[in-house]
Amino acid sequence: MTSKEEELKKRKTYLQIAGTACSNCRKTGAEVGIKALLRCTRCRMSCYCSRECQKADFSFHKHLCAAVKELSEFEEAWYSCNEQESEWNKRNIYHMQLLTEALDRELNNYERNAWLHQPKCHVCFRTTRDLQNQSPLIPCPECKVTFCCSSEHWEKHREKHQSLCKIYQLMINCERIRYQDTSETLWAPEEWDANAIYPPLPKDWNGYFKWRKNSQFIHLDALCGVITNNLSLPLTILSALERFYVRSKLRSLEDLTIHIIGASQYEIFALMTFEEIMHVLPKIKTVRIIMVGFELPGQNHGIDLQCCSRCTNSGRKRICAFYPMAYHEYGSSSDYTAPHVSAGFNTGLYEDDTELWKPTIEFLLDKETPCVFTSYSKEEATQDVKILKSWGAKVIVGAKENKWKSTMPLVEPQGTDKFYYNNFYRTLLQGRV
Ligand SMILES: [Zn+2]
Ligand SMILES: [Zn+2]
Ligand SMILES: [Zn+2]
Ligand SMILES: [Zn+2]
Ligand SMILES: [Zn+2]
Known part of the structure; x- marks a missing residue:
């Protein structure tokens, strides 16, 4: 494996963090032809398309998984965010401190991103852990990385999400290209208009x-x-x-x-x-x-x-x-x-x-x-x-x-x-x- 591939493997895409794509092979449920991905039963964060993929990802996933399990059992940490984004941010920082203690080291980039970008209802800021026995989060059918906990909360959030959904989709499509297994460099065409003499550079x-x-x-x-x-x-x-x-x-x-x-x-x-x-x-x-x-x-x-x-x-x-x-x-x-x-x-x-x-x-x-x-x-x-x-x-x-x-x-x-x-x-x- 080249170092670039190794580096890419260490990073999870936004779709993977949202649980919309397999944490190991990056395929979505639709791409492998299954209705829903399997969710890791311990941490309830990482999702997989198959047992094989879960196994293959385990050595990478196990540290965060154990720390998240420890955190999710600590009831006091799961106080309500009262539908406030600022409270959600505060609680996240507190959670990351607890995760740092559980891991006995600083979180790496992947762990920090996975925690900060974990799926949540965009109205009441509840996660799958907060909702536990209630129905799971409902994704936006277009971008599949924005969630609400109920159709009522989607009613509230839909209008705000409409303009943002396109940016999410663009971001996800960019990630798909960046994480493709491509050995050729993006952008090195050998053609240009020889009549244009630079500098100055064009205007945009x-x-x-x-x-x-x-x-x-x-x-x-x-x-x-x-x-x-x-x-x-x-x-x-x-x-x-x-x-x-x-x-x-x-x-x-x-x-x-x-x-x-x-x-x-x-x-x-x-x-x-x-x-x-x-x-x-x-x-x-x-x-x-x-x-x-x-x-x-x-x-x-x-x-x-x-x-x-x-x-x-x-x-x-x-x-x-x-x-x-x-x-x-x-x-x-x-x-x-x-x-x-x-x-x-x-x-x-x-x-x-x-x-x-x-x-x-x-x-x-x-x-x-x-x-x-x-x-x-x-x-x-x-x-x-x-x-x-x-x-x-x-x-x-x-x-x-x-x-x-x-x-x-x-x-x-x-x-x-x-x-x-x-x-x-x-x-x-x-x-x-
Ligand atoms: Zn997979
Ligand atoms: Zn896990
Ligand atoms: Zn909600
Ligand atoms: Zn969307
Ligand atoms: Zn050249």
Whole structure:
């Protein structure tokens, strides 16, 4: 199994967490031709299409299963949320503390998501555990991931859900594409309109797809969502380069070095799409992508990545290196070379790791490195800008909507019916004021 497949196996899709798809093989009841999936009798969370799938998932599932069983027997923890979303959120946080104690470790990403996204009535916020002997939750027949406990509560909720149902469906269809067992990278067409000279970049995704002779993606469907989610990274970098360098310089650039700060799975999965930078900047011979971040697998000083046949034939090279460490640590190593631009995606500087970010930002400001940072939401972006300014950064573009944001919806773990998008807002900075 490749590491990408292993990584995907560890993550469960939204359909799986909702109990609409088998927790092991990702098939829905309809896809395997059964009326209802089997529910794990201990935790009443994970669902399976067959005993075989339940067995196959057990080594993965058993830890959370035991902890959830322990929690569900603790009656005091199941007080009523009084139809209040805020109470539901509070209770969830309390439950996660109890689960942490039961597991005797922090919850991993899957466990946190499974708990936060567990099915509940969208009106009274009761879960299958709260309802116990009453009838099970009723799913929306369209998206199958939104539930109410009764037809009365569906009556109440239907109108609100109508506009959201489409976003849920888009999100689920995007997940289907992302989790397909596909070895080919999404998005590396080798055709483009050679008459269009970039930069400047086109004004939006529609213009971009037209240039790439893939106008069918203009309708923002699921495939388009997944593609923009990946391409959002190289295009956000390109649009930052446009802002920091004059056009003639970009058009004549032969060697380009990009640093990616706080890189993790998202950046690794999208790595192949960074070739787009070579397609937009015509004179490029070599692109060096230096990824720095604690979540990266082992260190390497640079490996050659495959390029499309056009780039390969013209002798272009794409090199990628991994440094699993803090950026300022990499900066003080002998491997450091000054980049043309440094990028940090969905960084959330203002969150828990603020103190960890400070030496990194100071290093970037001292070196006067052109930087682009992105965030999921306006509030996060605004908070980030505030912190950057308090550290003395000269902010050039502050918390502005990014036209190269992802169009793929992701569900917010906290809160109900809230979605977010990768790289929605961007901030550019360079040096100190
Ligand atoms: Zn299955
Ligand atoms: Zn279980
Ligand atoms: Zn209800
Ligand atoms: Zn729906
Ligand atoms: Zn190419």
